[in-house]
Amino acid sequence: MIAAILATGLMSFAGVVVETAMNITFPVLMTEFNVTTNIVQWMTTGYLLTVSMIVPLSATLKRQFKTRSLFITANLFFLCGLIIDACAANFPLLVFGRIIQGCGTGIALPLMFNIILEQIPDNQIGMMMGLGTLITAIAPAIGPTFGGIVVASIGWRYIFYLLIPLILISLIIGYKSIEQKTRIQPSQFDFLSVLLLITTFTGLIVGFSHLGSPFWHWSLGGALVLGLLSLLLLIWHSLTIKEPAINFYILGNRIFSGHAIAFFCLQITALGLSFLIPNYVQLVNKSSSTVAGLLVLPGALLGAALAPFSGRILDSLGPKKPIYTGSLVTFSALLLFSFSALKMSNIMILIMYFLYMFGIGLSFGNIMTSGLSVLTEEQQSDGNAILNTLQQFAGATGTSIVSAIVALSQNKNGNQVYLTAIGTQRALIVLSVIILVAILILFWAVARIVKK
Template sequence: MSNERKVMGAIFATGLLSFSGVIVETAMNITFPTVMREFNVGTSTVQWLTTLYLLIVATVIPLSAFLKRRFKMRQLFLVANLLFMLGLILDATAPAFWVLLLGRAVQGLGTGIALPLMFNIILEQVAPAKIGMMMGVGTLITGIAPAIGPTFGGLITTYLSWRYIFVFLLPVLLVSLGLGWTCILQKSALAPSRLDKLSVGLLVLAFAGLIYGVSTISGANVLVSVLAIVIGALALSAFAVRSRHETQPILDLSPFKQKKFAQFAIAFVCFQMMALGLSFVLPNYLQLVNQASALAAGLIVLPGAAIGAVLAPISGRLYDHFGPKRPIISGVTVVLLGMLVFVINGMPLSDAQVLGCYVLFMFGVGLAFGNILTTTLAQLPKQQQADGNAIMNTLQQFTAALGTAIASAIVAGGQAGRSQIAGTMLGSQWALWFLLGLAVIAWLQLTWTLRRR
């Protein structure tokens, strides 16, 4: 097998593992109403199946630079794959909600190792002239999962049981395992590294405090929620200070000294929060307000998600030919238009309105999202790109968890003291206004930054 084929195989193997993590995440969003009934839990509790998973991923990803220096890529991949398989088995057989939650946490450990591994292979082993296209391919592999995840989850839940979502992914993991064992090569030399345990503890405390506080802010114990947010913010500040004084920090924050890196990262965060916020709001709205089945809800969001995924490598080619400005500005403008149409339509939203608005929104995401990531990392010199990749992957997962938690808290706030239909409708309306605000911020940031290129 040629070296180029092995690189493609390695990207595909790590991508399949990341794909599995995302497809479970989006498939489970569709099953939330069913899981809520089976385990007798509410909206603010069931969302932890997504939020905890993303929280674990966001906590593990900062370790990627340390792990890359300390262990061979193939070893990391094997550990990630086996952890994910264990998580699937736990979830498929879960007798109680806490076991289901534990399985999602174990899957988060696997995905947290695998996701930066894929992008590190692309950045390290792909020729510079093909970086844009291969970043698009990497985005497509993980991006196709949100396209088929809701429909997959709805189909399985309607005709079998939501537990088969985990069962059917086991063969995919076995294919990924065999391909990774064959194709993943070690190109960079290993180096002795020390893990700063205090920094890891501060990062866990920061993410957990912020996510827990935000997700429970609409509940009865507001004081505890605010205290958790304050503790999380203080821990994050302490982590940033400590990282500046460590010779080998677990997450080197020095890329933020590059002004344009920081500017593009802000827009990237807004996109991720919008995408995950909508992926929580829409399936629940369709089932709880429009009384759609899990399968119907999945089919309604399928076209939009599919368009976003298919456009990822195409927009990567546009980046390679024309640079970042045209695809990114076009994409973020369409995203803003999509969110405006969502809000202007008002409530209630018909199934057709949800489908049309989501297609428009995801068309913009497909044009811009992967290119924003590529452009952000392009602001850094080669020696900082592994650290930049770790930062962006951490931001991606943490802000995805934050977006889901905020959307869940807003919807739960609307549901408080109201009927399920009226409350979900009101909470969804509030959530869409919040997501529109993020779209405005992203549009302003990107048009300003790219205008000056």
């Protein structure tokens, strides 16, 4: 069981490592492939968008296919994506490789949490969810530093080459350890939901990434309208068929919905910040990619280390203390970032990010555990699929929004260093507002659980 969690966790770990490592390389890629800030961010956005399209299907895939078969398929997708990116001759091919990797991660990510929910006793769920979160939370700690060192020493392509052995190890462990614990239940695949899901996420993300355009332009208003209409059709279709790809009925549980919205908002800030900091350090402070990676290392390590510990706190004391404390600390850190953004030294960034990740470590995994706890056992795989989908879509949304805000400032005439700092400050203010909304909703939802 532990080996199965480890195997699926290693693949998820590799996916996050590549994602955060590539954020460090954006200034280098912009120069090498002659692309702008809001174009280069598709390296991350394209990947997260693909993951967010695949993850909602995890409950359906889990019912129709063997767990080991799904894992092997995911592994091979990710491996092919790594090879494509390592050899890519142009930027579109680079993005295509990331999309292939996203297919693999989208299948594998929910498997780890489904294994935990199915096979771990209730009194250990918090700790094991924390351990699962730890496996993927270590990746943001290692990713930027790994990316910075690799780029500075042997080149960005080796970020992909060096992960190939890790994926092969994951494949071997998973093949030997993953067992089938539930009965396969073949059913008709809901292709219309898949199509509507693709148009929903693509429309919304394209719209968010063009926030500087006039609203009546297709790239902004048209894309957002397409995304919202597709979402409404997706919800209506899912509620009118017997076996939908996404079970929207569970969102009728308002406590779960509150946790899901807060979880979504928190992930927007996390991925938005992971885009802003490396670019600020390199473009404003004129530091190297290695320094940019090292600055976020202490905070990311702290957040990862706190994940299982905070899960034990939830098991012992309930969700209120770790979630309330963590979310308030996270909000405080974002306010400090916002007030200081025009002139942040590298030391200031290190300290504020350390504080931010302390809050994330206390709250993030526990929000997921607390939200799933209000669902029935039959609903938990669907709830897990929805939360993992929101996590990936929020990452794509956060990256698109902040990159568009920064690019909007950079497109004006003037000192590019100052304009980048101004754009970063505006993006941080937006993230602070988003996290405030999350806190208000989260406090209501958690209080309802405590009262019960």
